[in-house]
Amino acid sequence: MITKANIRQLAIYCLTGIAFYSHSLASNPNATLSFKYQSVGGDAGIINLEMNEDNTFTLDMVLLDFNNDHVVLKGTWTEDKENNEFHFTFTGQQPHLPALFNAEMITGENTFKINKELDEIWIYHTLCRRINPQVLFATKAKR
Secondary structure: OOOHHHHHHHHHHHHHHHHHHHHHHHHOOOOOEEEEEEEEEOOOEEEEEEEEOOOEEEEEEEEHHHOOEEEEEEEEEEEEOOOOEEEEEEEOOOOOHHHHOOHHHEEEOOEEEEEOOOOEEEEOOEEEEEEOHHHHHHHHHHO
16 A cells, blocks of 8 residues: 555655765766665665775765664775675764674774675665676666
8 A cells, every 4th residue: 555654755765866876976976886785675774885996985875764864974995805895994974883784894983894795785774785887787778
């Protein structure tokens, strides 16, 4: 059954998606996307993690549980091939990391890691799926 609350939440998702896309273009228009994790499940947040080929990243989150608070983490990432992990270091906002990530993902006060073999991760109680940009762009080109 479709309710006003469902329609409102869908509208928020759509508007947030548009905002994420335009924000990423404006903040780093020359960056080429390497990896992307995007929220696909859960109702706690709308999450978008973009990892660029220049080893910068943006983690953009709208926390629905907290009056749509907007949290943006920006920084750099490295690949640890030996341990199959991506390591992230950010500056700026200092969110409470245990609220965002599982304990095994937190590596420091402003650092976290992701097992690069996982296609799905949890950020802020929200399921996020890895999207390969090459597949995404190829799919769009076929349309």
